[in-house]
Amino acid sequence: MKIIILGAGQVGSSLANNLASEANDITIVDVDSDLLHDLQDRLDLRTIKGMASHPDVLQRAGAEDADMIIAVTNSDETNIVACQVAYTLYHTPTKIARVRSQAYLQHAELFTQEAMPVDVIISPEQLVTDYVHRLIEHPGALQVLDFSGGRVQLVAVKAYYGGPLVGHELKTLRDHMPGVQSRVAAIYRRGLAINPEGNTVIEADDEVFFIAAKKDIRSVMSELRRLEKPVKRVIIAGGGNIGKRLAKALEKRYQVKLIDHNARRTRAISEELDNTIVLQGDAADEELLIEENIEQTDVFCAMTNDDEVNILSAMLAKRLGARKTMALINRAAYVDLVESGDIDIAISPPQATIGSLLAHVRRGDVVMVHSLRRGAAEAIEAIAHGDAASSKVVGKAIEDIKLPEGTTIGAVVRGEEVLIAHHDTVIEAEDHVLLFVVNKKRIPEVERLFQVGVTFL
Amino acid sequence: MQLTAIQRIVGLLLMLFSTTMLPPLLVSVISADQLHIPFMLAFALTFSTGMFAWLPVRNMRKELRLRDGFMVVVLFWTVLGLFGALPFAIGDQPHLSITDAVFESISGLTTTGATVITGIDHLPPSILYYRQQLQWLGGMGIIVLAVAILPMLGIGGMQLYRAETPGPMKDNKLTPRITETAKALWYIYLGLTVSCALAYWIAGMSFFDAIGHSFSTVAIGGFSTHDASMGFFHEQPLIEVVAIIFMLLSGVNFALHFIAWRGASLRPYFLDSELRTYITVLGVIAVITTSFLYMNKTFEDFSHALLHGVFQVVSIGTTAGFTTSNYALWPGFLPVLLLFASFVGGCAGSTGGGMKVIRFLLLLKQGMREIARLIHPNAVIPIKVGGKVLPDRVIDSVWGFFATYVAIFSIIMLLLMMTGLDQVTAFSAVAATMNNLGPGLGDVALHYANLSDFAKWILCFAMLLGRLEIFTLLVLLTPTFWRK
Numbered sequence A: 001m002k003i004i005i006l007g008a009g010q011v012g013s014s015l016a017n018n019l020a021s022e023a024n025d026i027t028i029v030d031v032d033s034d035l036l037h038d039l040q041d042r043l044d045l046r047t048i049k050g051m052a053s054h055p056d057v058l059q060r061a062g063a064e065d066a067d068m069i070i071a072v073t074n075s076d077e078t079n080i081v082a083c084q085v086a087y088t089l090y091h092t093p094t095k096i097a098r099v100r101s102q103a104y105l106q107h108a109e110l111f112t113q114e115a116m117p118v119d120v121i122i123s124p125e126q127l128v129t130d131y132v133h134r135l136i137e138h139p140g141a142l143q144v145l146d147f148s149g150g151r152v153q154l155v156a157v158k159a160y161y162g163g164p165l166v167g168h169e170l171k172t173l174r175d176h177m178p179g180v181q182s183r184v185a186a187i188y189r190r191g192l193a194i195n196p197e198g199n200t201v202i203e204a205d206d207e208v209f210f211i212a213a214k215k216d217i218r219s220v221m222s223e224l225r226r227l228e229k230p231v232k233r234v235i236i237a238g239g240g241n242i243g244k245r246l247a248k249a250l251e252k253r254y255q256v257k258l259i260d261h262n263a264r265r266t267r268a269i270s271e272e273l274d275n276t277i278v279l280q281g282d283a284a285d286e287e288l289l290i291e292e293n294i295e296q297t298d299v300f301c302a303m304t305n306d307d308e309v310n311i312l313s314a315m316l317a318k319r320l321g322a323r324k325t326m327a328l329i330n331r332a333a334y335v336d337l338v339e340s341g342d343i344d345i346a347i348s349p350p351q352a353t354i355g356s357l358l359a360h361v362r363r364g365d366v367v368m369v370h371s372l373r374r375g376a377a378e379a380i381e382a383i384a385h386g387d388a389a390s391s392k393v394v395g396k397a398i399e400d401i402k403l404p405e406g407t408t409i410g411a412v413v414r415g416e417e418v419l420i421a422h423h424d425t426v427i428e429a430e431d432h433v434l435l436f437v438v439n440k441k442r443i444p445e446v447e448r449l450f451q452v453g454v455t456f457l
Numbered sequence B: 001m002q003l004t005a006i007q008r009i010v011g012l013l014l015m016l017f018s019t020t021m022l023p024p025l026l027v028s029v030i031s032a033d034q035l036h037i038p039f040m041l042a043f044a045l046t047f048s049t050g051m052f053a054w055l056p057v058r059n060m061r062k063e064l065r066l067r068d069g070f071m072v073v074v075l076f077w078t079v080l081g082l083f084g085a086l087p088f089a090i091g092d093q094p095h096l097s098i099t100d101a102v103f104e105s106i107s108g109l110t111t112t113g114a115t116v117i118t119g120i121d122h123l124p125p126s127i128l129y130y131r132q133q134l135q136w137l138g139g140m141g142i143i144v145l146a147v148a149i150l151p152m153l154g155i156g157g158m159q160l161y162r163a164e165t166p167g168p169m170k171d172n173k174l175t176p177r178i179t180e181t182a183k184a185l186w187y188i189y190l191g192l193t194v195s196c197a198l199a200y201w202i203a204g205m206s207f208f209d210a211i212g213h214s215f216s217t218v219a220i221g222g223f224s225t226h227d228a229s230m231g232f233f234h235e236q237p238l239i240e241v242v243a244i245i246f247m248l249l250s251g252v253n254f255a256l257h258f259i260a261w262r263g264a265s266l267r268p269y270f271l272d273s274e275l276r277t278y279i280t281v282l283g284v285i286a287v288i289t290t291s292f293l294y295m296n297k298t299f300e301d302f303s304h305a306l307l308h309g310v311f312q313v314v315s316i317g318t319t320a321g322f323t324t325s326n327y328a329l330w331p332g333f334l335p336v337l338l339l340f341a342s343f344v345g346g347c348a349g350s351t352g353g354g355m356k357v358i359r360f361l362l363l364l365k366q367g368m369r370e371i372a373r374l375i376h377p378n379a380v381i382p383i384k385v386g387g388k389v390l391p392d393r394v395i396d397s398v399w400g401f402f403a404t405y406v407a408i409f410s411i412i413m414l415l416l417m418m419t420g421l422d423q424v425t426a427f428s429a430v431a432a433t434m435n436n437l438g439p440g441l442g443d444v445a446l447h448y449a450n451l452s453d454f455a456k457w458i459l460c461f462a463m464l465l466g467r468l469e470i471f472t473l474l475v476l477l478t479p480t481f482w483r484k
Helices: A010-020 A033-042 A055-060 A076-090 A124-137 A170-176 A214-224 A241-250 A263-272 A286-291 A307-319 A332-339 A349-361 A440-450 B003-031 B036-057 B066-084 B086-090 B098-109 B125-153 B178-203 B207-218 B229-233 B237-250 B254-263 B267-271 B273-295 B302-317 B334-344 B357-375 B392-418 B423-434 B453-467 B471-476
Strands: A002-006 A025-030 A046-049 A068-071 A094-098 A120-122 A141-147 A152-158 A182-189 A192-194 A207-213 A233-237 A255-260 A277-280 A299-302 A324-328 A345-347 A366-372 A377-383 A407-414 A417-420 A432-437
Touching: A002 A010, A002 A076, A010 A025, A010 A033, A010 A349, A025 A033, A033 A046, A055 A076, A068 A076, A068 A349, A076 A094, A094 A349, A120 A349, A124 A141, A124 A241, A124 A299, A124 A324, A124 A345, A124 A349, A141 A214, A141 A366, A141 A377, A152 A214, A152 A407, A152 A432, A170 A182, A182 A407, A207 A214, A207 A417, A207 A432, A233 A241, A233 A307, A241 A255, A241 A263, A255 A263, A263 A277, A286 A307, A299 A307, A307 A324, A307 A332, A332 A345, A345 A349, A349 A366, A377 A440, A432 A440, B003 B036, B003 B066, B003 B125, B036 B066, B036 B086, B036 B125, B066 B086, B066 B098, B066 B125, B066 B453, B066 B471, B086 B098, B086 B125, B098 B125, B098 B453, B125 B178, B125 B207, B178 B207, B178 B237, B178 B254, B207 B237, B229 B237, B237 B302, B254 B267, B273 B302, B273 B334, B273 B357, B302 B334, B334 B357, B334 B423, B357 B392, B392 B423, B392 B453, B392 B471, B423 B453, B453 B471
Parallel strands: A002 A025, A002 A068, A025 A046, A068 A094, A094 A120, A233 A255, A233 A299, A255 A277, A299 A324, A324 A345
Antiparallel strands: A141 A152, A152 A207, A182 A192, A182 A207, A366 A377, A377 A432, A407 A417, A407 A432
């Protein structure tokens, strides 16, 4: 696939990083040549220096035969105009733009072919905010990912001693919880994937990925570890776009405090938020944290745009008694460094955002992709089309589908109904199928599985 | 200071005001109460004074400046207050002294409703009508003053109602021009008065009483055509209900009425946080009063306690000052509670008096902010009304207003006590006049006739202070204002 990425900032470069490894032709455009040099040195891609929305720049980037243009520059307006130019001059099939401003997003009718031809709008801050929000809703989970508009969720949990299921075979899960439908999609033991079978025994410290309907998540988690108390008090460090959005999303249900060091910024945030206590100060200031009862805090979220500050303030908060700490960490190297230590959950913004873009890069009708384990594994929601003759999946029971190695089907969503996969579940046309792919290299095989044969019209 | 321009405006105002002597003249002729001569005299005197003031400067059309604005507003009430006293002083009935006549006139125009006249039931109809009409005119002046003029002068935090600041209501400057605004408000005022009069009439008042009481109800005044005030109609409880409804309506910001009326929806009422506070404050006090009255067996059955309780709370709380039973004699803390309610008063931009609900709300929020700041020393806490942040300037103004209010209140109260009044009487008299309420407690529970002349003049000043939101009047008393 030929992809043009406009903007080599944090989102743009991590996108390039992810996509370049998948045999795509990537061209990246930015005004800052230093950023471009850096990328060119590390990755196999082409760089163009220039204003992203100018037609001549787009032409040089190869817009004429590009399959997709992804506009993720800093400015909403540049992104929108670039999509317009690509649409009018080059008829680019897929145009994705980052639009942050709520003022635009409130009017969905703006983003139509006649007005602003943007096919997909992504808002990385919103994605990260939702990601953190879900983690706070499910205390104890390492990751919570939505499928089918939130009807089904994939949850990663670390199993602990004391969980009723720990030390037992997987197939006993159903005896433990009659009436609750769930399926274990993957188990990671000491960093290695194990294919979950009925007789696999769950050990303590296993990282278990399971799929269940949203309402059942809590009861499944209670099987794997002692349930944590629901979160009540949250402290957010950093009042940037993510911190503010998170506070806004949380402030109705939780007691939220937000810390930012910039006086003007705190003022602006305090004017916008209603129930949040906005504090001006340093997130790594011990006195301030103690004064604000850090030891009574359930979750401390370090959401500044500085990895080091996030790590240090989260570590400090943990040391001072916060029950759980989360930190935004952009650099992949740091993520590995800290996750075993004082920081409970390291959130990688590129990881949280990349999924919504990958869904458009994938062949076949893929609705949603979540990148897992730093991009090594993927959870995919694909739609099965065609009939028994033209499709490799429709009309077949799950045990008869030739899945690539390390791939499991977790659930099937048929209309409003959620069916947790059994070996005899038969897939029908237009079903949404949730797959867990342990090894990213197998993804082309999965794509092929969901492509409809040429005979189908 | 452009004295000539001010003179021209005051002259015009007086001529305009003189025509308001004509309707009572008509009443006098119809009822043949022999008072047509004094009213004609008052008309002629007022008109000619206005004419003489206006004629020499009639061509001095100049833009008024901010300082002139203060002057005009103050003169409006003082000059009209003085000339409005003429009919009371000239005629055989009631034939008041100059002091009493001015007190009565200012009490009317400021919609206070404090009276020095006893035996109101025996007054001729034309004078009765004139008193009610004074209140109605005063109420009209207040609406324009409060909605259109005070925000421009920026008094006591009221600049928050100015168009360019993000106040609690977005389009508070209702129409682009002040005359248009005044006209729109006048229609609402007139509409409320007419419907109030009709409602009273249907509820069982005589035609004359219905008009008279609708004037003083919509103006949140409190003058009545009977000594017993609303208590005169105790046989017809429906009248009290009508009065409660229209007092409540008149205590709401007229700009809000206008927005609701223009948009033909009730939504603005539900969105306004000042209105919510106003209803909550009155509601809480009404519940306390009613239950206390009932449990204390002041009224035998519950319906009486409820009706009188709610009526008195609304009447005092909005600073109208009608009475049905002698509330000053109610048990325990109730009279004082009601008096305190009048400090909160009506909403800004209504005909009600007191410190205004919005200021009370802001003081409350500021107080809570101080507490929150002690708990979270690093917290940044803006003060919001209706989801909008208020500039600190507004909150400063409100605090300044409150501090000055309290200071002036204490000084006036001490002066009154110097004239020989007891503490309860002095306190309640100042509260009743500065809040433009009317009836007080102790010696002034029914009327103010027994006070000394000096005390009456002080109270006149207090009424004007309260009506002009203190600062408008005080600013004229500072040397800086007069410096060229």
